[in-house]
Amino acid sequence: MGDTVFDYVVIGAGTAGCLLANRLSADASRSVLLLEAGGPDNYPWIHIPVGYLYCIDNPRTDWRYRTDPAPGLNGRALLYPRGKTLGGCSSINGMIYMRGQARDYAHWASVTGDDVWNWDSCLSDFRAHEDHYRLDAVQQGDNEAFAALHGSGGEWRVEKQRLRWDVLDAFALAAQQAGIPAVADFNGGDNHGVSYFEVNQRKGWRWNASKAFLRPIRKQRQNLTVWTGAQVCRLLFSTGADGAPVCNGVELVQHGVRRTVGVRREAVLSAGAVGSPQLLQLSGLGDAGLLQAQGVPVLAHLPGVGGNLQDHLQIRSVYQVQGVRTLNTLASSLWGKAQIALEYALHRSGPMSMAPSQLGIFTRSDASRAHANLQYHVQPLSLEAFGQPLHAFPAITASVCNLNPSSRGSVQIRSPRFEDAPRIAPNYLATIEDRQIAADSLRLTRRIAAQPAMARYQPEEFKPGVQYQTDEQLARLAGDIGTTIFHPVGTAQMGRASDPYAVVDSHLRVHGVRGLRVVDASVMPSITSGNTNSPTLMIAEKAARWIVAGV
Structure with missing residues (x-):
């Protein structure tokens, strides 16, 4: 399948995708391809903290989505920024380090029936990649209690302003x-x-996921391949012996050339709360009525794909x-x-x-x-x-x-063309x-x-x-x-197989499909009580272990 075959293909080099590429390529015997539709993160304003002013709504760094007019906003439509560069939204966001509340994760554990999402379990995954400035000095005295909650020496730098x-x-x-x-x-x-607020910066520079997880390893690991300017059109599937769809490749366009890439082990969709449901739907995974109306052959009826959109x-x-x-x-x-x-x-x-x-x-x-x-x-x-x-x-x-809105919106494709931005209706x-x-x-x-x-x-x-x-x-x-504070989540929510609107299980595997996981903010069944970037990293940290273990 495809011009080239990799063990793992990660779609989206944003917050989750950069961490996944780092963790999955740690085993030199496994080949990893990381795909990013945007360009490299070499635009100077990405790295100067105030530069978010010049990155948002800039086609070089932002998908520049717009929402549908919203009744709750008295008919207004909103700019809906999403990162389109290495580092994804971590390259254009507000840099605030925030985990949310323990009760958020208790709810996730309840919804999925899996204690792996409880606060104590998630805490170890937050700490695994954290490098907190307050732990730079020798840990002693009251730092001991702080060190039980925070990590040092990881890739994700946290500093005071x-x-x-x-x-x-x-x-x-x-x-x-x-x-x-x-x-x-x-x-x-x-x-x-x-x-x-504490921020993801290092010595006054923005610290994005690309700097944290890609740059230190990209030249050293020959088994890691990173393609920029590579927009995925759809996922490709074969039929397993049990009749279930098996993701065995992706179709993409890079620099105007369409090509396919094969997947030996797993494809991981990390395109974000807008991009991931869009790609699932374009690939035939979603609500059958929507797919049929847009001329997309139905591979699996998953009515929850694109639903449950939540934002602050x-x-x-x-x-x-x-x-x-x-x-x-x-x-x-x-x-x-x-x-x-x-x-x-x-x-x-x-x-x-x-x-x-x-x-x-x-x-x-x-x-x-x-x-x-x-x-x-x-x-x-x-x-x-x-x-x-x-x-x-x-x-x-x-x-x-x-922090905990009860309104729910949706992300839906407008056509079978991957070039067409999806319809975004947050329903605020x-x-x-x-x-x-x-x-x-x-x-x-x-x-x-x-x-x-x-x-x-x-x-x-x-x-x-x-x-x-x-x-x-x-x-x-x-x-x-009112306007978005850029925290969309929930559009490929995790949940039990008995939940008709759950898209992925508690280990983020797409229900009814093999060889495909979704790992980004879209899997959150409910929005965290705070900024969503660092919880997305935590999700990716957890998922990377499962992918390597094949569970």
Whole structure:
């Protein structure tokens, strides 16, 4: 089968794919092909932390998807960024290191019936590749407890941010005055509290999955082949002795040339929460009605493929402030921009080393909640919308998202052509619960901003505006101003074979098919309570062991 045959073919060199290529190629007797539709990660703005501004919606680094108009967003469509380069979304994301909450993984274990997804089991996989800056020194004293939760010496670097802002310090204190405790570590299983985010950076540079897992081994391991500019069109199958489909190859286009590649052991689909369900559907795995309507022969009826789409919708409140520095004012002149550039050139610090969000808050939307169900990303800047200029006045943005939305959306092919982007319908704010949480979260933002710690800066609500007060007004307003925070998951969810909407089993093997796994954020049955990049690495760490063991 194909021009060339490999033991393992990994489709997608993003967060999961880079780690998988590293782990699977550790055995020199096994050949591994890693396929990436985008180009190499040699674009300078990938590596400068603030460069995400120039990578998102850039065809060099982003698939530039758009959603369908959403009723919950009052008919608006959204930009839906997905990484299209080595490192995938880890090359364009916010660099925040976040695992979520232990209860997230307890739910996964319950859904799959497999304790391998419980927090304690997942913790060992988080630690396996972690390199946390707080463990750089000799482990002693109170570091012992921290070391039980975190790893050192792994590939995935975690560091503290290299700048601070007085106005964010004040907002952190205001959150505490509003009853939200300070927390030293967001990643111990319960992230309730306020603190500064830790980031995936090394000495002021972005640390993406390509740098972490590919660069150290790519030239040393002759059994690892990496192709960029190689877009997979569909998966290829034969029929096993038991009549079940067996994935034995992939068809792809590279530099305008169509070719096939054979697979001896397994194909691993790591194209992400949009790309993986799209490729499954193009290959005949999905809801039979959808496939037939789009002219794709049905190989296996898997109605869950492309369903269960979940994402975090951020609602951005902007507060104009007085008497304090923000990025709006600092970057408003050529002299200010020159100072920013000089600081980064000399020290790898300052605003150019800045993650999109610096301060984090996890809390409850109302007292009846057993766990934190809101996350804040607080920024010392403001703008009308992503890609537009900063406001001319000093301001901060407090973006809040519902960590556990009950709304569900979908990803569906539009045609049998792999070149056609799929239809993405996140279906935000489709439930009464989500709309109520949106309203409650905006009120909580106002309560934090009104605390004494912020008074000296005279915060004035610029957006959305104090004229919006009722539940109905605030929920509609959330639809007007809400936007994705880039965390789509769930579109090839794992679950028991008895669940008709489960796409993969607890070891991420596609139900009813042999030789094919899905390993990326699409397998999450429910979204994690926080940023999703590092949980995706954890999933890949677990899956790599199973693939090598053939289980």
